[in-house]
Amino acid sequence: MLEYRREEDGIVEPQRVLPVESEYDVIVAGGGIAGVGAAIAAARGGARTLVIEQTSGLGGLATMGLVNIPLDYRSGIGEEMIRELEAVDGHWHRNSDPEKHKLVLDRMVRGAGCDILFVTSVVDAVMRGNAICGVVIESKSGRQAILGKRVIDCSGDADAAYYAGCEYSVGRESDGYVQGCSLEFRLGGVDWDAYQNSECKANDPRWEALIEQGLQAGDLPYPIDNHLNWMTHVPGRPEHCGMDEVSICFAHSRHCKPLEVRDLTRMYLEGREQCDILWKFIRTYVPGFGKSWLIDTAPLLGVRDSRRVLGEYTLTGFDVARRAKFDDVITITWRGFDVHNPTGPGNQKWFETVIDGETRYITAGLDGYGSSSFPPGGPDALSDYLGRTGEELQDERQKTHYDVPYRCLVPQKVENLLVAGRCLSADFPGQSATRLVMCCNAMGEAAGHAMVLSLKHDIAPRKVDRIELQRRLIDAGCNLGQSERAIPGVTD
Amino acid sequence: MKTVYAVTRGCTKCGWCAHECQVGAITVDRDGAHIDPNKCTGCGCCYDNCASEAIEKRIITPA
Ligand SMILES: Cc1cc2nc3c(=O)[nH]c(=O)nc-3n(C[C@H](O)[C@H](O)[C@H](O)COP(=O)(O)OP(=O)(O)OC[C@H]3O[C@@H](n4cnc5c(N)ncnc54)[C@H](O)[C@@H]3O)c2cc1C
Ligand code: SF4
Ligand code: SF4
Numbered sequence: 001m002l003e004y005r006r007e008e009d010g011i012v013e014p015q016r017v018l019p020v021e022s023e024y025d026v027i028v029a030g031g032g033i034a035g036v037g038a039a040i041a042a043a044r045g046g047a048r049t050l051v052i053e054q055t056s057g058l059g060g061l062a063t064m065g066l067v068n069i070p071l072d073y074r075s076g077i078g079e080e081m082i083r084e085l086e087a088v089d090g091h092w093h094r095n096s097d098p099e100k101h102k103l104v105l106d107r108m109v110r111g112a113g114c115d116i117l118f119v120t121s122v123v124d125a126v127m128r129g130n131a132i133c134g135v136v137i138e139s140k141s142g143r144q145a146i147l148g149k150r151v152i153d154c155s156g157d158a159d160a161a162y163y164a165g166c167e168y169s170v171g172r173e174s175d176g177y178v179q180g181c182s183l184e185f186r187l188g189g190v191d192w193d194a195y196q197n198s199e200c201k202a203n204d205p206r207w208e209a210l211i212e213q214g215l216q217a218g219d220l221p222y223p224i225d226n227h228l229n230w231m232t233h234v235p236g237r238p239e240h241c242g243m244d245e246v247s248i249c250f251a252h253s254r255h256c257k258p259l260e261v262r263d264l265t266r267m268y269l270e271g272r273e274q275c276d277i278l279w280k281f282i283r284t285y286v287p288g289f290g291k292s293w294l295i296d297t298a299p300l301l302g303v304r305d306s307r308r309v310l311g312e313y314t315l316t317g318f319d320v321a322r323r324a325k326f327d328d329v330i331t332i333t334w335r336g337f338d339v340h341n342p343t344g345p346g347n348q349k350w351f352e353t354v355i356d357g358e359t360r361y362i363t364a365g366l367d368g369y370g371s372s373s374f375p376p377g378g379p380d381a382l383s384d385y386l387g388r389t390g391e392e393l394q395d396e397r398q399k400t401h402y403d404v405p406y407r408c409l410v411p412q413k414v415e416n417l418l419v420a421g422r423c424l425s426a427d428f429p430g431q432s433a434t435r436l437v438m439c440c441n442a443m444g445e446a447a448g449h450a451m452v453l454s455l456k457h458d459i460a461p462r463k464v465d466r467i468e469l470q471r472r473l474i475d476a477g478c479n480l481g482q483s484e485r486a487i488p489g490v491t492d
Numbered sequence: 493m494k495t496v497y498a499v500t501r502g503c504t505k506c507g508w509c510a511h512e513c514q515v516g517a518i519t520v521d522r523d524g525a526h527i528d529p530n531k532c533t534g535c536g537c538c539y540d541n542c543a544s545e546a547i548e549k550r551i552i553t554p555a
Contacts, residue, residue, distance in 0.1 A: 205502025370505045
């Protein structure tokens with residue numbers, strides 16, 4: 001038993017010796033979709049690799065969060081993952097079966113020779129000077145240390161990077177609020193064909209009129225959101241008695257503080273109450289859902305953004321809007337802005353900035369008009385990155401992708417550490433665009449390969465030669481946009 | 493007989509289909525996506541990738 005001493009500003013923890021549970025070449029903190037990419041790439045590259053995950057399964061938001069809609073480019077490990085899902089009848093259109101996805105990921109990660117620790121949280125970083133050399137974990141087995149030559153932070157919240165002393169930002173530049181958080185829910189017993197062929201799908205696909213009706217009738221006590229965000233349809237198979245399953249992104253908490261446990265608890269409580277209101281509304285109002293039932297709400301809250309680590313480069317909203325290309329590209333993405341209003345209902349596919357003293361509302365293309373929360377002046381106030389508006393506004397998204405550079409994974413100051421996934425180095429609008437499931441997976445894969453090279457040459461990850469890394473990624477089947485343009489030193 | 497694809501219900505203007513289409517058959521404007529049946533080769537990429545399942549497969553039999 002340890003003796004804790006009470007002092008004025010808290011409790012003094014007595015000094016203790018932490019048992020070293022194990023030692024690895026690469027530790028991956030967080031087994032979400034980015035962590036899975038990192039772990040598989042590192043382990044296949046010959047590094048002894050461990051992935052540490054606080055929940056009971058792999059995939060993070062993409063599985064435990066019921067965000068079963070893995071969008072963006074498929075290449076490398078991501079493409080393989082989709083193939084594995086298809087082989088078990090677990091993927092349709094853009095949607096995955098979250099339960100099958102978990103199992104596919106278990107098998108892929110273990111198949112790569114990577115060790116896993118579930119229900120284990122990373123709670124501190126072990127440092128040697130400014131280099132990370134391990135993590136402190138807490139689990140059923142108590143508080144222990146695990147040493148690692150390299151650490152990849154894929155915790156979404158950049159927990160390991162935070163404990164290692166990295167600089168970071170949280171939330172919108174103006175007030176620090178992150179995007180609205182969503183607890184997903186899943187309905188069974190849906191007749192999808194009836195919905196697909198309904199007037200509602202044809203004329204009110206985002207349910208704006210329906211929500212208005214529900215509010216008038218008192219079936220919705222308040223506008224939880226002013227439109228349906230998305231639905232993923234997993235078709236009825238024989239084992240589902242032919243009935244369709246649908247996951248729905250509709251519930252929202254606002255003014256969120258996802259790094260504070262009291263507020264996380266508030267959001268789970270609020271989310272489950274909202275889901276209860278919403279699914280009953282859907283069953284009553286939406287064609288094809290009349291016999292549906294609530295299967296579950298997500299075990300993991302849908303936190304869209306939290307810490308964004310300050311890296312050697314910060315990907316900006318402007319980079320997204322102008323479809324920026326970088327010499328040190330490690331993956332590409334296609335997405336425009338997608339900001340779930342931090343403080344009120346609605347969705348913003350634009351960001352506010354000041355150019356030459358004038359306030360501008362920048363969008364990546366015509367999807368800006370698909371916003372449900374517009375800037376002052378409405379849709380006509382939207383402009384592209386060159387200030388063109390109205391009929392002149394250019395849809396850059398339809399022309400080309402943009403790059404995520406390696407430098408966005410390399411934190412300033414701390415050595416032997418990379419970050420990948422939604423905690424990459426980006427500003428608020430930039431992160432809102434780069435967070436798609438497949439893009440996070442590809443960032444993880446790139447980080448895993450980078451660590452293999454850094455170990456092989458015994459150099460810091462920030463010193464890894466980008467050309468060697470890019471060649472390796474291309475050999476592994478990754479899409480760096482090489483078919484669209486020459487990458488200097490690699491494909492030219 | 494020819495398979496073509498058409499945007500029929502609930503397009504959210506996300507633009508993904510236009511990006512996927514390798515033959516430039518799709519344009520997206522303020523009203524949503526439109527597929528030019530004359531350019532469409534029937535590859536199905538847009539159909540597979542529309543997250544809103546807004547695209548429909550159609551079999552056209554020439555008259
Ligand atoms: C509601 C919602 C809707 C979305 N819709 C879409 C969509 O339609 N299409 C799309 O492509 N993307 C969508 N996204 C984005 C996408 O789901 C995420 O950006 C992506 O899955 C993030 O992956 P990640 O691995 O970076 O982070 P996460 O999935 O957050 O994974 C982090 C993992 O680390 C674990 N972890 C955290 N802290 C610790 C710790 N201290 N110790 C150990 N483990 C830890 C977590 O349990 C988790 O498993 C959506 C996101 C949300 C929230
Ligand atoms: S992918 Fe679907 S929702 Fe998006 S623009 Fe095309 S048809 Fe519309
Ligand atoms: S089916 Fe293929 S060719 Fe036709 S519009 Fe869709 S993507 Fe283009």
